[in-house]
Amino acid sequence: MDMQPIELHPVDAVEVTILVDNVMDALLPSASNVQRAPLRWESFEQTPLLAEHGFAALVTVEDQGRRTSILYDTGMGRETLVHNMDVLGIDPDILRAIVLSHGHTDHHGGLVGLLERIGRRRLPLILHPDAWRDRKAVFPGGNELHLPAPNRADLEREGVVLVEQRDPSLLIDNQVLVTGQVERITSFEKGMPGHFARDDGDWIPDPWIWDDQALVVHVRNQGLVVLSACSHSGIINILHYARKLTGVTDIYGVIGGLHLSGRVFEPIIPDTVAALTDIAPKLVLPGHCTGWKAQHAIARALPDAYVQTCAGTRIRVGSDSIAP
DSSP states (O other): OOOOOOOOOOBSEEEEEEEEOSOOOTTOOOBTTEEOOOOOTTTTTSOOOOOOSOOEEEEEEEETTEEEEEEEOOOSSTTHHHHHHHHHTOOGGGEEEEEOSOSOHHHHTTHHHHHHHHOSOOOEEEEOGGGGOOEEEEOTTSOEEEEOOOOHHHHHHTTOEEEEOSSOEEETTTTEEEOOSOOOOOSSOOOOTTEEEEETTEEEEOTTOTTOOOEEEEETTTEEEEEESSOTTOHHHHHHHHHHHHOOOOEEEEEEEOOOOSTTTGGGHHHHHHHHHHHOOSEEEEETTSOHHHHHHHHHHSTTTBOOOOTTOEEEEESSOOOO
16 A cells, blocks of 8 residues: 655755764855854854764754754764854754654763753653664674663653654644654665664664654755764665655755765665665765765765765755855
8 A cells, every 4th residue: 555645844945054963174165055154263262163973953944934943863972062052153942842863872962961951841852762772883893882872761850752753753833754763675775783772681683773763854846855863774765765755756955974984884885875876866965974985975976966064064955045
């Protein structure tokens, strides 16, 4: 049985501000639809924007003159997100909701620091139920990395409203789609080998990381803008699923981490880039866990679409160019 498309309402524009990413480059140039954090006299005298192995993005939809913002992930450090928001002059009180892409620490570590700043506003936090799983990654060299889940008690104590959802859901008057658990259909995107979750005290294989979920916005007369923080589902799976959920075939933009870094994932870079080239987005801003080899491959294959990432970058898709 064919799935009926979800009624994702088109918007006039979407702006995505990268609040936390693995790199910060103060000298990257701006363009008509790309605004970098401005250099000022005091830029190197005060604490600058911080970079870390983490991801967070402010997503602002604009329709009929109304602007509404949500937060997609919160980075790894307790204070990195709120620090960078302060540097960029972004008031956390504008947030209507927080979406957690998955339960890894480099995507939820800034939650408590943010909630302490904004107080008990009963802000909705949308996450997949598997995000609570205690996890670890075992790398080819044998070293292990613990990936603890968010602390439910801490979040409830800070007054957040937990919304656990496996299926797709809509936010902001049906203008932002949270994909929920992504359907896996490609032959080459096989999850994360060496990834384990704790179950009754034992570590069991957890390669699929089912809690991985993306955000989708439909910009009127442009197409879909898809954000994926880590793409454990596989970015091509995610893009196919976004099309299936919405019934919209045009993918305008792809933003976020593609998880193509390291020996385990570098072999699928050619297949991923070939499929991405066939989809032909007009904007690709890969960051976080994408890796330098994949960054270079995407830049070569899609030179007119590729935008180099860094913390503080703001992208606009839709009506008018970005305001300076």
